[in-house]
Amino acid sequence: MNEFLMIMKSEWLITAIIFLLLLIKLGKGMKNGSLLLLVQVLLLLNFITGFFFNKEGSLFDGMYHTSSVIIFQKNILSLGVYLISLLFADWLKKSEHLPEFFILLLSALLGMFFMISSGNLLMFFLSLELATIPVAAMANFDLGKKISSEAAMKMILSSAFSSGILLFGISLVYGATGTISFVTLPTQLNGSTLQILAFVFLFAAFAFKLSIVPFHLWTADVYEGAPMATTAFLSVISKGSIAFIFMSALYKVFGSMNEIWYNMVMILSIATMIIGNLFALRQQNIKRFLAFSSIAQVGFILVGISSSSTEGVSSVVYFVLIYVFSNLAAFAVAASISSQTGKEKVDDYKGLYKTNPFLSWVLALALFSLAGIPPTAGFFGKLFLLTAGASKANYMFITVAALNMIVSLYYYLRVIRAVFMDKNEQPIEKINTDPATKLGLVICGAGIVLTGLLSWIYDYIQSLN
Amino acid sequence: MNLLLLILVPLLTATAILLMRNASQVKWVALTGATAQLILAFVLFFAFRKEQAAGNPLQMLFQQQYNWFPSWHISFHLGVDGISVAMILLTAFVVIAGVLVSWNVARMTKEFYFLLILLSLGAYGFFISLDLFVLFFFLEIAVIPKYLLIGIWGNGKKEYSANKLALMLMGGSALVLVGLLGVYFSTPEHTFDLLKLSDIQIPPEVQKICFPLLFVGFGVFTAIFPLHTWVPDGHSSAPTAGSMFLAGISMKLGGYGCLRVAVFLMPQGAKEYSTIIIVLSTIAILYGAFATMMQKDLKYMNAYSSVSHCGFVLLGIGMLTKVSMTGAVMQMVSHGLMTALFFAVIGMIYERTHTRQVNEMGGLLKVMPFIITILFIVGLCSLGLPGLSGFVAEMTVFMGSWQHPDPLHRIATIAACLSIVVTAVYILRAIGQTAMGPIKAGYENLSDATWNEKLAAIILVIGIVAIGTAPFWLNDLVSPASQLILEKIQLVQ
Amino acid sequence: MPNLTYIALIPLLPLAGFLLLGIFGRNYFKTTSGIIGTTLLLIATVLAIYTAYGYFFEYGKVAGVYQKLVPLHYTWLEFSKGVSIDMGIILDPISVMMLVVVTFVSLMVHIYSLVYMKGEERFPTYYAFLGLFTFSMLGLVVSSNIFQMYIFWELVGVSSFLLIGYYYDRPSAVAACKKAFIVTRFADAGFLIGILILSFYSGTLDFNTLIQKLTSPDSVELKNAVAASFLGVSALTWGLVLVFIGGAGKSAMFPLHIWLPDAMEGPTPVSALIHAATMVVAGVFLVARLFPVFAISAPEALNLVGYVGAISALIAAVIACTQTDIKRVLAYSTMSQIGFMMFALGVSGHGGENGLGYTASMFHLFTHAMFKALLFLGAGSVIHFIHSNEMKDMGGLRKYLPITHITFLIACLAIAGVPPFAGFFSKEEILLAAYQHNSIIYYVALFTSGLTAFYMFRLYFSIFWNKKADIHGEHHGEGGFALLMPLILLAVGAAAAGFIPFGNFVSSDGTKLESAFHLQFSILPVAIGLIGIFTAMWLYKKKNDKPDKIAASLSGLYKAAYRKFYIDELYTFITKKILFNLIGRPAAWFDKNIVDGLVNATGKATQTISEKIKGMQSGKVQQYAIYFLIGVIALAVLFIYVWK
Amino acid sequence: MSGSTIIFYLLAALILVSGAMSVTSRQIFRAAIYLLFSLIGIAGMFFWLQYEFIAAVQIVVYVGGIVVLIIFSIFLTQQAGEKLAKQKLGRQVFSALAAFCGFALTLLQVYQHDFIKTTAVAIEPTVSNIGNQMLGVNDNGYALPFEVVSILLLAAMIGCIVIAMKSKPEAA
């Protein structure tokens, strides 16, 4: 029994928090402020505990397994959730359904934990749904807003559709191999065309969740409509977890079909980077802008994934870690501004530096990191992804990726330009950021700078493999 | 001599600047930092000479190596040879001059100086790193400060220029990146270490792909034709110190990279592509010169002339002889100092006349003798007057280039020689119209340089004259290094 | 050989003057700068004369041959082994002679300027520039290395530029200084390429080694240099021709002479120093320096030198006859005289009696420095008095300016070749050399020397005789001692320098050249000279309309000559139409529209594509699903059927 | 042709026809009813395959739960008798084409594939077998997915409550 507790420690903790919140909700409830503080403390504790008493192993006949990499991945996700609780404090405090929000969010997180720990297709599917359905509900949390429910609708319908595709694929896999376990599956894969077809179905479902072109179309709309905290969760935590499981599924389960999926990943990666960038170029809404930019980022993650090496794993994990800091910071700044002024357009940001230097610097740091400019960590993240991807000596692929960095730089600079250079008669007034948000931004800023420069972080990740 | 100091000093300066409360504190901190840089650079210079005199046979001196991302075989490996020392000296000169010239920046002073110092940090790091990854890291660090400097403190169509600059430079560095990755994976042990790589023969087929990537990538920084178009716009929109840094330091990153990374690591590729390099650089030299002739804006003029002058750098590198490569490095140093000074002077003039159009000026010698004297000096340096640095560098390039007897090299050299005439035409035109002739109405009461401007100009002039009158020290510094590069090239047959 | 390092002081003293006055002059030596400069130069002059004495009479000669001594020499910039730019001092007859000439004339000009330039606002600057020029010129003449010479060559050019543009607020001066610089620069590019060629084949930049390698018949270097050819001409010849182009530029040889007349925009003493006595003979000096190579290894190049010299001499003389600005007349006369020196070299051989032309050329250089400086200073004195350069404003000045008048007359006689003035002796030798070697050149030269006498005396009579000038307002007298002393000293030189036994000291191979005086030969030139003088006297001594009539009758030629044979227009055409309009403008246009346009177009195209494909993101969730399915099908088909 | 075969084809026809009707009918209630028939057909198919437990679950959850839910939601959102809006013809054709291509491709692959069979002893899908496994934690135990699903259902419930609960009479 002790083993159950230890190996599934992270899941237990999350479950415990969920139930605690549920109790509070069912009881007389608490004021939003103190409840939020409680949640923040709990999440921080959760994050910190993630580094201790870890035990590797597998349970339930291999349905659940964990390893040091997986534990670290979970820690990244915990960190992200903790940061979300800090960064979006302003919006959260105003929310009527704060406990529900966190219950859903943590359920989704739990789903992600199970997902990256899953050892068979059933567990994978279930936890994927657990990680999706609550988020769809969370997307609707701006209850009065039309676009919020539109976003939720788009998300739930298209993810249901993608689930259908996924399931059909799984059923074909099951039929062709007779197993759904990740351990035995690889031995049964022989590259027959039906298996390829089934694989494509599965791949498409992953691609849908990761917003890979052409399965990405829901992303921008959902990001734009959903409340900022949900969007941030979706774009960072959700993406990260999917990337992890996607990678390990490709490597471990479909390792024998490497040649096929390498090409698939390459084509889609190029398409994703290009399309993501081209759309990001013309966005005015900051959330939509970040959505497309995150699509382009996924293209880069794919470059790393394509390497199918331990370097690939570490660089993807590393990149996601950096991405957590950078993207959350960007969203948080946008959220602070949006929740106090309602402004979400890039043009509204003109002259922001005059009135809000702190927010501007954090935003700039985050965007530079997303663009891969040193000394921010994004530079290292992107570079390692490319380096991992380059190990196949596919120059064309790497060149396209590298050139896409320029396009992406262009639109990141567009925001930078608005913030720092453009003149504005009526800039956004001084924003009063919540202390928690400030703390979160500082953590993100430090993370953005230090994750790269302190090389032991990467080495630690690498050593986990 | 601990090379880390070269990174730490700017870093500390930058941090200190962020902590300062008001503009004047910021300025003085920046000046102190810049002075410290200059002192450090000189200490390094003398320490290096001492080692050299003692007969230290190592290619790279003062090496230091720290672990950094060991899983990628990346290490923070520092070291200098003569070329780096020369570039570091150049950087230190330009930085202090840039700091002095910007004394009057009123808007967002703290940020301005912070970015300036950050830029210098990137440059130093670039010049001392012996690990390609670290080198690339510093190369990119230097891009964004430029963007912000132009975009925030610039004038004219600054946003456009800043964007263009950042994108083109990033484009260049993207190519560099791909090239570096190719190099990285071409060797069995996967290393970014420059010295290790130079011991290993990089396979010819890799060189064939990676050399052009690296050379063009770095070439963008140093305005290789036809990827030079960021230069005119970028320089002309930048604030004075920005232009100085841009032309004085940033463009040198490219030349240094071409030499240190592309040619040094891939001699075979260099040989294969030398013809193209020569053709392109010759075009750049002449074309830049002729384009300069038609400019009416002083900054555009200097920017285009930079294209032409940097063509000499690439020509020198492309010729692949010891002398020509030495000349290329000298040209980098010389052009760095000279063009920084030129921009400084243009800035001073602009601050007073509020125009940069040559035909709107005239007879300024009367009211600002000091500034115009400097303008004369720098103009003469630009057109290659002996006794000033430009001459030495250009002549070394010519001498080196002439060593190939085949027609292409000959023609290229002759064409390059002829460019000195065109240079004379445009420089004299500029000087004639701005400084000489009857004074234009409204300019009678303009003031001459202030102490900081004078100091800045004098520092750079000292550099220019020192190289011009005593080139041997620079030559002694650079030539052994280029000899080593040449030996690598000669190994390839 | 005694310790001769002190010779370095000769150029360095003026340099010190330049630095001192250039940096501090404006603030600290506003009035005393002239004295400082002059004093420094005086010391240099004394040193130069001392050196000359020592060289010619004490240690220079070994076994009857003047040696090339290199008392000072250090490596300045080493390119590769053997090829390096050295800074050194070479002592041989011509350099020692030039040391004396340059310091002496320069000293005269310094002294003269004390009065002439007094009260100028930029007085210290003026002296600083003079110092710079003197330094550069001295450095040039003592260069032991061809690249060193090139360096000082350029410095000379720039100091000339600075001095011509001294009156920077006059647009004409600005134009003139630019023109001078650019034209000579163009020639210098040739010089530079020539240096590259020579150094490539000889493997050295050192004059002595270079000459030795390229003249000894069995040297590999020479064989290579002759064997390599381009357009049917050997590389060596090309090299020398290119070097000569450099010399021709500085020495204002046709067709690179156009800058010289305009250069008269500078202060008159400057014209005396630079554009008469010293800088403009640098080309001659350069050819003389490389003379053995020219004469022994590339006679074609030397022939070219001869013809260019002769043509220049003739054309300049013709033009000089028509000019009305006295300084311009003198400028053309300078050009013409340098043409003499040049073709004298061109008709010379190397060694022994053959080297007569060489000696003659150097001799003429020497004497010309005296009388031409004198002429300019005299002209300056006149201009100083009358405040005009135009002949029509002058006349009958002999009463007002007696000493100027006398000295000017001496100079005119000297240049006209009237015995026993200096010019007679040197010109005589030149004509003799030409007569012996090339009859075409000889007759051209003969005719030209007649013209010389004519236009000089046209000048003389127009200034000092003719009508009475309209003198009004306040005119100070002839100036003080400082103004007159140089005139007198130079007059003495112009009168007596001819008696120096020049062949004893300067010859092509260092041995003594017995220059026999051929009385019967000199009759013809002197006679022609006298005819010229008397024609001028007839036409210009009294005010009359004969000159105009003659001009009218020769209208075509006269006009062409007056307009300097339209060479200026040709140059304008080349620069404006070809350089600017045909190359510069298209280059700039190309850059702006094509190269930059492409870069911008890339950006635009990206934007356009981005706009075009926006329909993909239609906002309709069903459409998204359709794309989804299509993606799946496409991938499946691709990987099942196409990309196996 | 045995009776079981006939039943099979009847069931197949029921599933496909009512499925097709349910996606094309312009009467939303009818569509829901067709859906119901189709689902019942599938339950019948499970019966036919002798997976009675699954068939039961199918009927209970789908027929008793989901379809009812759908009908309720139709009540909430639809005016009675209103015909459904028609999709654009282009979209219809295009969708049909895409769906058909997918169908053809899948079917082709499925028919080309030689499915292998296990030779091991079959486990009867009895209620007790299923129940034991469902709550087992060791070999072939499905306790963990069970827990996951329960959390999912809990979360979905909370989500639904928050979203669908009419908190304030907010006008849209």
Next chain:
Amino acid sequence: MMEPGLYHILFISTALFFIGVYGFFTRRNLVTMLMSIELVLNSVNLNFIAFNKYLWPNRLDGVFFTIFIIAIAAAEAATAIAIIINLYRSHRSIDVENAEEMKY
């Protein structure tokens, strides 16, 4: 007519799957789209059971998958309907073509 077997069932399920997909593509009413999804999920169920029955009867993987799919379908449907109702409140319409405020 042949004896019905695995391939027959697979035909039915595949056909049902794409019928559902077609419905999802063409139905404008959100509830009917949801219904199409149910068809899709059911076709998958059929697949699983068929495979389990005909090919891999040694384990009950297919059966369990089906059970869980049913459960998931319920949760998904519930959430979707909640969202649709919410959307209906704000839009006064559940026509999918009207819910396209966010695009490009």
